[in-house]
Amino acid sequence: MTEADLVHLRRCVELAGAALADGDDPFGSVLVLADGTVAAEDRNRTAAGDQTRHPEFELARWSAENLPPPERARATVYTSGEHCPMCSAAHAWVGLGPIVYAGSSAQLTAWRSEWGAPPSPVAPLPVGAVAPGVAVRGPAPELADDLRALHRQAFERIG
Template structure:
């Protein structure tokens, strides 16, 4: 079930998305949180830079590849302002994240990903994807 802490991190992801939107990007933000609740990294969409891979989830994958071992990645949670695109969803699955939390009202995540092994668990306001 979603907690007040989950809501806090989701709100931070939305705040980052708003920052990106103000800079001319698509409104997506993501926050990487350790098992003990520490924010390790955060970013927002920056594709207006001309690099179409500058999605926040990809930046978190890059950060985690350098700074976290497999167990730390597995114990962490990524909070996002919206559902992941197929590129980001695939990278995050391959890297072995513990949980991905995104607002429930988004409905596109698993489209085309049924065979990837991604499973979604819905709570009241959030989907935890393992």
């Protein structure tokens, strides 16, 4: 991870904290253009019952509506957690560039298992299993404790 990567990933963790504070699961994402400009950001918005309101999916949709294909291909999506299969597919379908994530699906699955949480209704596949052409970097060990704490709070709230 570069220092620039960590700056964007820390923002993703902040957005995840904002999602948690608003009753959503703690996930946040930032879309960064090739020149380093932050084009868009979002956080999880699933508390109302629509489990498709993931920030990664929203950024894929936003990019399809606002960026030409070549610009999408050069953009990077930073995210607090590795994309789920739905978001991985959306990312690939709109032709976004690399994904950089703070925490992996494997980490989250292990934490949830440790806490006795029920398994996800969707298989926790890594991005490469769903979108093999997308370059991926992560996890960021520097942020593992912060992510674990956010997800623990979310589990305790509903568990």
